[in-house]
Amino acid sequence: MEYKVSDEIKKTYLSLSAQDDVQKALQFAEEDEKNDIDQLIEMTLIEAPTFHEHKRAQYMAARFTELGLENVTIDKNLVVYGTRKGTGGGPTVVVDGHMDTVFPEGTVKEVKREGDYLYAPGVGDDTAALAMELGMLRALNAAGVRTKGDLIFTATPREEGIGMLGGMRDFMNDHHEEVDCLVAIDGGRMNGITYQATGMRTVEVTFRGRDGHAAGMFGKISNSLNAAARAVAKIAELRVPEDPWTIFCVSNFHAGNDAGIHAIAGTTVIKYNIRSNSEEELARLDDEIARCIQEACDEEQARWGKDAISWERKYLATAPAGSGDINGNLCQAMYHLCEQYDTEPAFGNGGCTNASYGIAHGIPSICIGRQFVPRGMNIGSTAHQLNENMYIKDYYKCVQMGMLIALMMTGTPETPSAL
Template sequence: MSLSNASIVRLTNSAILKNARDAINKDDIINSAIRIQQIAAPTFAEQARAEYIQSLFRQLDLENVEMDDVYNVYGWLPGEYADAPALLISAHTDTVFPIETNLAVRNEGEQIYGPGLGDNSLGVAALLGLIEIFKNTGIPHEANLCFVANSREEGLGDLGGMRGVIQKLRDKVKAVIVLEGMALGRIYHAGIGVRRYKLTVTCPGGHSWLHFGGSSAIHSLMQFGSDLCKIEVPSVPRTTYNIGVIGGGTSVNTIASEAFCYIDLRSEDVESLQNLEQDVMSIADRLAREDVNFHFELVGNRPAGAIPIDHPLVRLAVDAHEAIQMKTELDGGSTDANIPLSEGIPTVCVGVSYGGNAHRLDEYIETAPIELGMWQLMLLTTAASNAISTW
């Protein structure tokens, strides 16, 4: 039996942890997630949701509760030793949905549908539930626990919330656990590199009849997209590209003088990502003409980082899942974990339940696994807090 497995087994058999497990209330977690989800929180506009969470942190009697200027909310639960390193547990508050989105939810058996409910209102609700259980049951923990509801994880937020968190707490935090609502069974121990660009194409334009044959920004951008789709990328290390947003033009009978798109480039490998970037840039160089200009603006840079699968934090996460008789998949992804991993801080991202249709209006969570998801989270947090001083 490994040391990590032995640690988890001891915790599952302890009277205090058994009481803590009995304190898990699935309905409370679900209702909390829905209350959070009902407060719109598009990336960069998380203030209302952050203020609500800040009030709950204070109600839960955390210490040093504060909110910074990008709407990250912090709260501390001191450990047994004042000088012990800190374990950071985080969940992002922002969503991909515009402020005007209809946030109505509906129940269908053991599934609940609602935009942003799984990504990541359930993760934030699990964070709050974890705090409440630790406070109410007196679970012993050596490390200081720092709970953070952070902003700007999605899209053009570019992990800005977590960047601010790590910049603020870099000297205090020894390890990080990131919560995602719908990632149960997956353990992200690696952050893939992501580069995002806004590409703007400009040219003189003109009238669709009088200046037919002249350069069109939209036609040039369409040719760029066509050539992009012909790029061959490796499957190992996995490397991907995507044009996610496109726009431009003035009217149906105008040769467009400007068009733009947003491009998402990803890879598990730094060199492969750099090669993909070069291929993308070379397409624009080849298509550019004297009267057609291609301009790339870097709008997102998510750094890569990883810890090995035999790292104690990864092993604890695996063993916590085994304690709930759940098989795990070790994976890399683009999450808030990228930032601490890129700084050399041991980090895993774990889930609370299953779900589907992320970033769609019919996003849903499965309610049945939530209790087990909370139990594995409790085991992982407790075990990690008692072990990080040795890492």
């Protein structure tokens, strides 16, 4: 199906890119690329495992302050943010990168450069977004670009793993009423556009029965491990729709120990992860799993005629599901921008990104990438791997595109907002 970009969006882009100050900013961004890369390398060496982002937060706050943002804050949740004030009367736009990486402290020894690639754990995800934010600010400042709406730059903690978008969740809890648009930068390719929120639940289930000797208590008690295994077998048979995209995975199973190698396990713990682009589907699946677990416990009790196995569920992490408007002005603007830069625009199917918490609050939100991949070229993803790389050729175009999408949304005194 042909994707339509409205004349209004095209006009906004034309008007904006014809502005003298914007042209100057674009030019500056191109010439400033070496500084982006140097800063990216510097930041990569400031390690920031999820829940341990303090050093990077200090660094970002200092840079935001140097670059003239107002009210630079490291808040109680370790979210770093500051505002580049607009002239007034335009939408407030948040540009975000997350500070945390998936690697434990001590993983990053150096950043290697080979050809058009940098190599280091975390060099792309999502350190390159932070470098883009700083590059955008330098360019906007150097050219004296004024916006109508405020631009809020954020550097958020706890995006990855069990952090589960926690920094942006907290920021949006506190600030969603002030925010009109969110552009999160956290994808591989600049031209990959995430406009949906894949909901996610990571759940721990504890089955509790009685401990007992394998032989001495045989036939006298139920076994929590049996109940959990029955539950997992039932869960494995569940069916989920392809659309809305939904998945489930039992990812952990712990029971017994070597000391009790000849014992009936009193406690068994399983963990599962479920995801869906629909909140209803996610809830339905979670209910189905609960039904499987209850049936499994009932069957285990019926088998032995003894002891109920009880179970409890603990949510380790959750993220909301939802969808932005693929035909909305923000998506259209980003699509158009990709075409102008001759990089193939591609809307992703779902995504668990910081944009999810904008979408959850009904705010036009997308997540875009941080590597410039021209039409016809393909690069694989190495995010979350020790050999993570970052394609840095024409990185300045990422800075330019990040700046342009933000300006199209805030508007300028000469060019009205396209939001």
